[in-house]
Amino acid sequence: MTDARIWHAEFGHGTPIVLIHGYTIDHRLLLPLDPAFADRPGWRRIYLDLPGHGNSPRLPGRTSATAVADAVVERIRELVGQERFAVVGQSFGGQLARAVTAAFGEQVLGSALIVPVVRWGTDRTLPEETVAERDEEFLAGLSTSEQQVFGAVMARHTKTGWGLYRRHVAPGWDAHDRTAAAELEADFLLPEWPEHGVPAHGGRHLLVTARQDALVGWRDQLALLDHYPRMTAAVLDGTGHNPQVESADAVRELVGRWLDELAPPRG
Template sequence: MTDTTDSVIRHTAFGEGTPIVLIHGYTVDHRVLLPLEPVFAGRPGWRRLYLDLPGHGASPRLPGPTSATALAEAVFRWIDAEVGDRPFAVVGQSFGGQLARAVTARYGEQVLGSALLVPVVRWGEDRTLPGETVVERDQELLDRLPDGPDRELFGYVMARLTEPGWELFEQFVLPGRRAHDQPAAAELEADFLLPHWPEHRAPQHRGRHLLVTTRQDGLVGWRDQLALLDHYPRMAATVLDGAGHNPQVECAKTVRGLVGGWLDGLDR
């Protein structure tokens, strides 16, 4: 079900109960997080709210310039309207992980906890990136794929460049990639980080938190994210091997296990 409100943010909702807000990354849409849905099959009582950020998926771009700050403010307005004062949890992937951190800082104890999947922490030359980002390569497949942005992105965000990897990429990553607003994305790329780490202006959050990174993430890396542990006293951290920038797609079963354990530990 997709909302029909006047908000610039559209969302897809499943289930009933405590809200959990799921925020995708840059130039994709909510479909990149749908591999998490089986986590909830045996866990009733969660209303999953999968956002399409402005300029992504079904959501129109912002009326003004697009920046990390502007998108964070749009998410805050959406939460105020859709969630209100109810306790909720938040999941953020990549750029959405940066926004999820801002949500936790903004709403404080109203947030039960967060799950951060390969979150953006640093950007540009400040990033610490791994030297090796591919663990399996099917060269015959790559030779068959036409040159272009789809093939390039596949090699950039996935660690297993194989037929099964391409099928997952086509199902969960490409649809959002092809739907995003390119001028808005260019604006965001030029203003990609919030002015300050959200944690630096907020007290330590004592809810349950989960950090999932991967050894082969060529986009945000994994070392920089470990600094978040200092700001979340009850954060569990896992560095996975054998996946790139979309671990919830590439190693869905493992990530679902981690997210399920996190959900079970939240105090509702």
């Protein structure tokens, strides 16, 4: 037992679907996906706050990718029991969603991976151009630190983009545990890809990447297609590391189609 005490928010009833956010933010970053369920009753949406993020305390021991993955798998077992469920993961949460699929096997209906972490550090293949739109006059009014964080996770450096950032990204950034985050950054990848050593997963899977993603890129993620024979892949233009925020309509449409392809729950 990890005694992780992972906090979660729940909406709806029916088949569980677990949504896992990324590094140094919290579950609020994935709430723009929730309208995809408006005309799809029968899903019990479980939004996690990872250890050291949002409302969840840090792990009792040193924070690492493996420790967080173990805590998430344990928490999901508590929340869903023997029920079949689906999983959504964004960025670092995408790496965790892959680990969840490997751990639970056919109990997982399928996964939606949004800009998932696949490689890190100098092993990443990043795009040369990561800015889709830039308003220099507006940016001049931001502090250097604000520009750095905003610019790293968004591709449209405009007043509108800043509004989306302040609403969906900044609250989680402000709330995360800096010490735990530093520990995790030093041990950010699982020892091996979760897909290695387990059978190919036959469920329906979705991969969403972004051409202007300055943090994880999009090329490395395409290698995941070899491990998921029923995976649909989309590379979105004009958006960065948070496409569910910057290109919300497009991502919700993709997620909605993916939900429709899963074994349909009954509302």
